[in-house]
Amino acid sequence: KQEVTQIPAALSVPEGENLVLNCSFTDSAIYNLQWFRQDPGKGLTSLLLIQSSQREQTSGRLNASLDKSSGRSTLYIAASQPGDSATYLCAGGSYNQGGKLIFGQGTELSVKP
C-alpha cells in the first residue's frame, strides 16, 4: 500500500533563501508525482507534475525531481519570497492504488521578510 511522507512538517526561513522540501513514497510503481500548494482555507493549486518516465520538472523558481528507485521526490524553491508561504503537498499516483492520488501530510512553509 502506497504511503507518502513529507519532511519537515513545518519550515521557517528568511526571505531570499533557497530551500528543499522532501517527499518520500513506499510504492515505486507510481505513474506520477504531483506537487501542490495550499493556502489556509483554500483549495489546492497544482505546481508541478512529474511523470514516472521523467526525472524532473521546472516552473519558474520551482524545480521538482523524482527518483523512483529511492522512493523520493524533492521540491526546490529558489530565492524564496514571503508570498511563497503556504502548505506544500506532494501526492503520488500508483498503479497499485486504483488511480487515486495518495497525499502526504504536507510541509507548512513560512518565509519571513
Next chain:
Amino acid sequence: EAQVTQNPRYLITVTGKKLTVTCSQNMNHEYMSWYRQDPGLGLRQIYYSMNVEVTDKGDVPEGYKVSRKEKRNFPLILESPSPNQTSLYFCASSSDRVNEQYFGPGTRLTVT
C-alpha cells in the same frame, strides 16, 4: 477559463438531512474524483469516476454516494449526514488518471 467549480462553498446542516455538493468542470476531463481533508489525516479519496456512468470507491466511501450522468458533472451525495462527515471536501478532475489533476476551491461542510 479552465476550472473546477463546487457548490456550495460553505454548508452547515443537521444530522440526517440529505444534501448534495455539486462539482462541475469545463475541461472535458474524463477522470473526476472527490476527496475529503481532515486535520491529522490529510486528503483521502472518497469516490472516483473514470468516465460517464463509471464510478468506483476510494479509501473512505462509507456514507457517500456519487453519480456521473454527464461528463462535466460529478455530484457528491450525503443521504444521511453525520457529524463525522464534517470536513473540507474537494473535487478534482484530469484528462485521465495519470495526468495533472485540477482541484476545485473546496466545500467546507459542518454537520451538527
